[in-house]
Amino acid sequence: MAGRVFSNLSAILNVWKKDRSTVKKKQNKRMQTKETCPVGLLKNSVVKVFFASRDYNRTRPWETHTKRCTGTGFAISGKRILTNAHVVELLNEHTSVHVKKRGSTIIYKAKVQKIAHECDLAILEIDSQEFWKGMNPLELGGIPPLKKAVIALGYSRGNKLLITKGHVTSFETKQYLHSDTELLRIQIDATIKNGNSGGPVILENKVVGVVYEGSQTQSFLIPTSIVKRFRTGAEESDQQAVFCSLGLSYQSIKNAQIRNHFKMSSKMTGILINKINLWSGAYGILKKNDIILAIDGVPISNDATVPFWGNKRISFNYLISMKKPGETSLIKVLRRGKEHEYIINLKPVKPHVKVQQYYKRPSYYIFGGFVFVSKSDISKCEQQVVISEILADDINQGYESFKDLQVEKVNKVKVKNLRHLSELIEENHIQDLTMDLEDDKVLVLNY
Template sequence: MLFRFLQTLARFCRFLLISVLGFRFSPLLLLGYVKLQDENKHNRESALASGTDAKQPEAAENVTSSSIDFAVNSVVKVFTVYSMPSVLQPWRNWPQQESGGSGFVISGKKILTNAHVVADHIFLQVRKHGSPTKYKAQVRAIGHECDLAILEIDNEEFWEDMIPLELGEIPSLDESVAVFGYPTGGDSVSITKGYVSRVEYTRYAHGGTTLLAIQTDAAINPGNSGGPAIIGNKMAGVAFQKDPSADNIGYIIPTPVIKHFLTGFEENGQYGGFCTLDISYQLMENSQLRNHFKMGPEMTGILINEINPLSDAYKRLRKDDIILAIDDVPIGNDAKVAFRNKERINFNHFVSMKKLDETVLLKVLRDGKEHEFHIMVKPVPPLVPGHQYDKLPSYYIFAGFVFVPLTQPYIDSTLICNCAIKFMPEKAGEQLVIISQVLADDINAGYTDFKNLKVIKVNGVQVENLKHLTELVETCWTEDLRLDLENEKVVVLNYANAKEATSLILELHRIPSANEYDYQWQS
């Protein structure tokens, strides 16, 4: 009973629309901040910022009345009608709901906002400051990992008197910043001021990735998401999330991340993602560990534990290699590198700012000898996707068994063990396919408790992904269909009877189709 109650609570929490930062923010996602603080302690430092040698200007000089007047003519309010897919019943969507956020105009007649403001949208409108008119908008590009989206409006009237904001630089520590947007509590544009607390590698809640972010004490409230953070007459970043476990801690997406997103769109016509080495590693802060791997007294670095077989690093690096430097920048035993002045940041920031198929130069210690390797970097999809937006989840139904690929949203909704998210794929397109539920029928009597179990084989053939499982089932030529599951469980079905029962089960449950695939993810 307790487990069922927790399951129900998790489902309710997942789809309850919580107005945090003006978007659908799952309570489980909010709690994730607290968990991630423990998971990523080695990625965090108390005072990381990106200053220069020049003296910092006073707060009053950074945000003036003229800069405020300039910025308000760029800020817009975004109205979103959206419908989220059901994770546990992937053939249907939840009823449509409404939310709001902020955005602002950039060059090229584009509007920049947060991805979470427009995720799962079915209708978008935008209203500019001082106007009662709402204009229909379309999403031109979206990057859920970096929580950014580009909107376009095909109406010349909208663009009259709109001033595009220019991208500035990363602000210095303690530099004043003004955040513009449309938070709850009113309908007109709001401006809040604060100071930059730190600049560091931070978990992005919406996409589940870790990228550079600015921390500020400027109030970032529900509805501020997508609004610009202004220093002088330039945009220093995009407001996007807050830390629910602390007071007066909000986060801004900095311009290097924004430029990377925009450059990918301009060069390729679509969002290209953020590159990674795709390795797991541990810190080398223990002197006994360093001595064991023959590190000299002046050497620092990180120890490779595992390498994704789909990455270029897999061809050149090995388990137990020590990465000493990246692009001639030494890596500390805490996995951090010199950022600017005396500031330090996680080395992965250098990798994430690379373009697709660019290379990084790694200095590696292997068996006491130093080597150098040029590693090509690219975005590598994880075995268990961390998010699933703007599309129906993939599924396949046969004889009442509902097969789905394992995803982080599914794990969150069912409270099953999330240990699988740390696994790495062995081949391209690989998925962990599980039985999510069994729609009861005579054909599956005795199997209805076989839920949340991985499907390992179909008629003796190893399952690669959901599409492969579907092909194996649909092309079965034997009298019986056998499924081998985890925990040594076995399902045997008379194939002809199961095939006939499938149509009746679909009709009974008003399910329009036996399958739905995310072909783009499979490619």
């Protein structure tokens, strides 16, 4: 009896040892998988970006303050780091950019090689062989499918690299931070905090987007199609803008009455041109009240969208924005009831707020306590001039509410730019100096 019991215990012990061995093997396999996980390997290519610069007060340009911030970047081909333009936006003689590798205490000096505010991207160079040891460039993938799970990598706080999971929820075209044109962006349902800007979003070991904006419930990515276009443009040209725009304002024509007014057939769809900018490649070719029916053979719907993926639709601007400056588009329009086709030479995006403001002290002019600055840079000769600040003085008492208004005319003469405004004021020989402001407001100074 005892022998049989011992025999049974021995058998149980052998089974237990075998099971334990199997469990250990599985645990070791899981640990090995975790350690050699592709995402784990990608972490070493993600860096923390440190930025410091002296910023000029936009309303009181003679005042400055030091701006400091941190962001995220990652290695791309050619021993370069990709990050957001807004992370390193203030490029002047006081700018300082540094990067730090994951798990390291060494901070390396970086230089901004290329920056494009219209797509919020920048490329950094680090002149150090030591820095690039163990750093592998991340591979750029394509546009991720809807509802697909993705992983965002970034340094939100401190020196720890955080992993945030989310899902792709939508695609849309929107204006980026410093741009006046619409570019494609991807939305994910992940909470991305400050410091993550410029970090990669990963799907199947490839980068599918760059974080540039976020909130408590959602975050937005720059798709790799934009990244690739920016990178190619940086390698091919020194020009600031690498994206295109038709340079016109328009309205959707979903109302049947307006479509009938412009003699559109029941099968026609499109958008109505309201205005064409002087710098547009379409200026002098397309006209106000033309109906754009199609671009490069792609029909535009009455809500100004075109097909994207499956049953998804996005703004027609996507068709233009991804082309290179100098390329052409075939525009089909309806004009006075007749269809026409025109080849338009595309021109680069013109940012509304001049890019130079991120590089040097802004120009200003003070008269009667009013501080005048240029708001835009349509061309070297044409600027919008606004009252950025009103310094308290008896001469401007009662005009406190005129701050931020554009100056349209001085003594009935249209203001061309900031220098022109100063000349009109300095050369005034009549007792009352009159300024016509926006919203039909009038400013009169007697001096």
